[in-house]
Amino acid sequence: MSKPPFWRTYQNQKDLVDAIRSIVNPQPFDTEFSAPLISDFILERHYFCRHRSLRPTAFKKTREDSPYRFYGEFQSFGWHPVSWRKCVQLPPSARDILCRALRDRTLVSKSNYRRRHPICEACGQSPAVEVHHAEPTFNALVESVLAVTTLAEQESALATWDWFRTEAFSIPDTHVLAVRFDQLHARARLQALCRCCHNLTKSSTTEAKRSGES
Numbered sequence: 326m327s328k329p330p331f332w333r334t335y336q337n338q339k340d341l342v343d344a345i346r347s348i349v350n351p352q353p354f355d356t357e358f359s360a361p362l363i364s365d366f367i368l369e370r371h372y373f374c375r376h377r378s379l380r381p382t383a384f385k386k387t388r389e390d391s392p393y394r395f396y397g398e399f400q401s402f403g404w405h406p407v408s409w410r411k412c413v414q415l416p417p418s419a420r421d422i423l424c425r426a427l428r429d430r431t432l433v434s435k436s437n438y439r440r441r442h443p444i445c446e447a448c449g450q451s452p453a454v455e456v457h458h459a460e461p462t463f464n465a466l467v468e469s470v471l472a473v474t475t476l477a478e479q480e481s482a483l484a485t486w487d488w489f490r491t492e493a494f495s496i497p498d499t500h501v502l503a504v505r506f507d508q509l510h511a512r513a514r515l516q517a518l519c520r521c522c523h524n525l526t527k528s529s530t531t532e533a534k535r536s537g538e539s
């Protein structure tokens with residue numbers, strides 16, 4: 326069986342990048358142009374636009390960055406910087422985005438925990454530099470929450486994502502996904518570790534996964 330194309334008729338990333346460059350590079354700065362190929366590519370592959378069905382209808386490049394800053398014009402809100410280059414990498418899934426936002430929710434309690442446990446709880450000797458989720462693991466916490474969350478609830482969490490805010494996407498505290506996660510997380514056991522013991526935990530988790538124990 327032959328390899329599926331990278332995107333549409335483009336066999337690999339390079340073919341598509343070359344095609345887009347051949348459209349964008351000859352364009353003069355600060356001048357609007359249309360390019361249905363790039364519009365479609367952004368609609369389907371951009372990390373934000375794909376979740377909101379946003380299809381830019383025109384483009385321009387400015388000298389704000391080198392070689393240029395790329396703008397798309399969107400029907401609902403006008404011009405906004407949009408990188409076609411970033412769309413070449415496979416975008417994170419909705420699940421990846423929610424997972425990262427849930428991880429961010431744990432940062433404050435982890436750093437509070439570390440302040441209360443300055444010495445590694447595994448070897449009892451070295452200063453603690455990391456706090457990890459000992460029981461259950463962070464991934465298990467996320468699994469349990471997602472297992473009882475409907476797709477519509479996950480989508481409604483993502484719907485609060487605002488492209489105009491510069492800080493990373495976070496799930497509102499009152500959203501059911503955040504409430505459920507916080508409840509489970511409050512009962513999770515954390516462990517403060519030194520660098521060396523933390524690395525050991527990571528490699529034993531990887532090994533456990535490899536041998537199918539987890």
Ligand SMILES: [Zn+2]
Pocket residue numbers: 445446447448449450451518519520521522523
């Ligand atoms: Zn240690």
